[in-house]
Amino acid sequence: MPTNADTTPLAKAYAPKDVEKKWYAEWEADGLFYADRAENKPQDPTGRRAIDKKPFVVVIPPPNVTGILHVGHALNNTIQDTYIRYHRMLGHESLWMPGTDHAGIATQSKIEKVMREEGLTRHDLGREKFIERVWGWKSKYGDIIVDQLRALGCSADWRRLRFTMDDKYYSSVIECFVRLHEKGLIYRGKRIINWSPLAQSALSDEEVIHKVTEGKLYFFKYPIIGTKGAEPEYLTIATTRPETMLGDVAVAVNPNDERSQHLVGKFLMLPLMDREIPIIADDYVDPAFGTGCVKITPAHDPNDFEIGLRHNLPQINVMDNHAVINELGGRFAGLERFAARKKVVEELQLLGLVEKIENYTHSVGYSERGGEMMEPFLSDQWFVNMKPLAEPALRVVENGLIQFHPEKWVNTYRNWMTNIRDWCISRQIWWGHRIPAWYAEDGNIFVGRNEEEARAKATAAGYTGKLNQDEDVLDTWFSSWLWPFATFGWPENTLDLQEFYPTSLLSTGPDIIFFWVARMIMAGMEFTKGLPMKDGTLREKDEDIVPFRDVYFHNIIRDQQGRKMSKSLGNSPDPFDLIDKYGTDAVRFTLLYLAPLGQDVRFGEESCEIGRNFANKLWNATRFVIMKRDEFQSVLPTVQFESEDTELLNSQAVQSDERKQTIASGFTMRPVTTLADKWMLSRANRAARDVRKAFDAYEINEVTKVLYDFIWKDYCDWYLEIVKIQPASTPLAVEILEGIMRMLHPIMPFLTEELWHALTGEKINVLIGQDDYITADTYKIDDEAEAEFGFVQRTVEAVRLLRSTVNYAPSKAIDLVIQLKQPSDLASLESARTIIERLARTSSLTIEQTGTEYSSMEYASELLGGRGQVFVKLEARSEDDRVKERTRLENALERIVQQLNAVTAKLDNESFVSKAPPAVIVKEREKQTNYTVQLEKLTASLQELR
């Protein structure tokens, strides 16, 4: 009965757009993304949720509200959504906590840039108005980001959406500051910090990028006092930043450097400034570098700062916040730093004090955000003493309580943690959490949760005068590091915190391992320790206070030139566009498919064709199966089946309530009898097993590969072809396909939902509950059936090869002879006779024991390893044809000879035979036999063709 494919309810090609909109809306309406504490969810509509479901929790790395998401975000959020959905289907209470980050400097500078185009600065608006404007920006871009995440299919619990500047979050941040201050871990100090002249703010060490830069090394001669006269003596120093000499307070030499021993204690006249500065001795100086003499500028270099402290030297800061020379720079005041540099060198040259200028390549710090050269700068800032926090945080990663995937990042982490330095957390900007410190007019500082608390402290200390709050705000990361617990309401010990902390998985890029991952571990362990848990016991053990147990470091997405995706380069496609063009599921699948763990990925938009084609393939396979199923059901009574099969089909078959039972957790409970069905079931369960294994090992890219190969090759290319030949396989084909939907759903949720619906008339998410994810029935993995069917496949392939070498169109029926050595092979091919007849399109098929010789003049032949040979009857061999065939066989012969020689050499090797495991030797002997047989056959064929 011919069936027109277009009568299926599905269109000819997958059109993702409507499907995505429709299902996302339904999922939200069904409350599918909601996660709740056990006591809040007895009202589950499906009635399938167990009351004590184990939570699986992911907190989103909050995207910055500076703009829209890029492809890297798409990957990261796909990973998270996939795991959230996977665990939801495994029956866990899957909670994905969404949110965004205020991104202090990044956001502020973005807005200031926009304002500059209007000819405004933030000072024109004033603090209040400016911040108002930023909030406006935030609400616009925050919404775009959430829209993007929805378009990507993200199943976050949107009711819980958080922002790092929410009122509640604000109090978490302030609480954290106050507690660390009370503990003595936060302090205010005058240090050399990284000053960003562009942002007008201090930055942390992590926000500074060191790049190798071409510069110059200047050698200046400083006159030694007391040697004036006819032959004044000089001390030559080397510097890369001449302008800082305006703030020089000494020159240091190594105490063991004999060249300059006699000078220690003498004074130099600092040129241009006419200041007397001492010559001091300090171990820091490397006598072998430069001239062995170092100018000391404590206010502009961290090392000089330390030396200055040791020698009790003054600190002269010669620059203002714009990196412009200030009044302490004498007549150079008002010059920008690079102009000052030029002028200083010029003037010294006029004085004859420049010995030489060399080209010099060295590492220079630049702002991660603004890209400008950093200025080391003496300044009053707030710092966190990190060492005490780092110790436990290092322990839990080293002992594997927190697992990094891939593990190699542990090294990086350890390296940073063991060399950790204090964290500069104050920023001289307006957009952020204002530092909860109040200054008395006498210089005392009072820290409190609010002004009242600070006032109370001041009063207690006997101060009743004016208090001014610190103008600065906190580093963005000082709020982000609280994310895994502040989002649940910390410092309150909320029920949600008790239920969902520690979270399960963190997925992020390795580029923020220091900024964020490490600090979250520190903060989590510091601030949740001692809080009562659900059962009333206190969080004391490491496993109860770490913020997460697994960290998935996904790869960095680069463009096709290998450059990092970045907004300034404009090389990142907008995920919206990709989704629009290829479909959400295609983008999701492609990103995961291309993302091996720990390898950077080069991404071009066209790559999404992988996912699009795959989606379309599955779509069409489903169309076919639905068509086949309907046809099969309608013709069922009249089709002639083997008696056993008929019974089976009539009893088990395709009625939907029975189907539900058969798919309880694995693919099917249906007993299978044919070789092809056994093979299919084995392959399916193998795939399911491998998928689960890869998921649980956080090898998500392996998951996609297993699914891709299984679905495309095993299921579509082979099994669906077999269904065409053996209609009795249809019910199994349906069940396997349903299993495929359940396996693939976490990765391609829209497509599988739509197809599941088309197949069953239900929503897949109605199933969501215990064991809805596929379970591998590993006992159904049948190596023998796979080997046996594999031989059928190879036989068919051999025939196809012959067809193409002799140029017989697939539509042309052929006379085929298959000769086999072993009776067992004979039996398996005989049992698959119908399949071979159809797949090889034969007009006659003879399967026989090896013996009869067929002339190569009349038959084209191909070897089946050493197990046999297939012959395709020819109409005639032309001369041309004969030459071609001879060449083909000669090449084959050459390969065989090589292989045979290799194997023979191995087996002739005494030590191989005596030392290699017996199984290997047996295998080699088999190979030898096979090759020998093949050699003989090929030689014989060749002789005939001469």
Added chain:
RNA sequence: GGGCAAUUGGCGCAGUUGGUUAGCGCGUUUCCUUGACAUGGAAAAGGUCGCUGGUUCGAAUCCAGUAUUGCCCACCA
């Protein structure tokens, strides 16, 4: 200066405990509108696995060295 990766057919990559006929996708070539899919099907060509040694019966796989590339960290003026 220290550390970590990578190096496999034209391109992009797999290859988990050493024994496979070294795989996959794209691209290329040939054939095919055979009752789902041309976003498809069948087949083919193409690699001495960066280099040099070593361990081993046996190395793409383990070890050492080396080259190239990339990344991270680092206060040598």
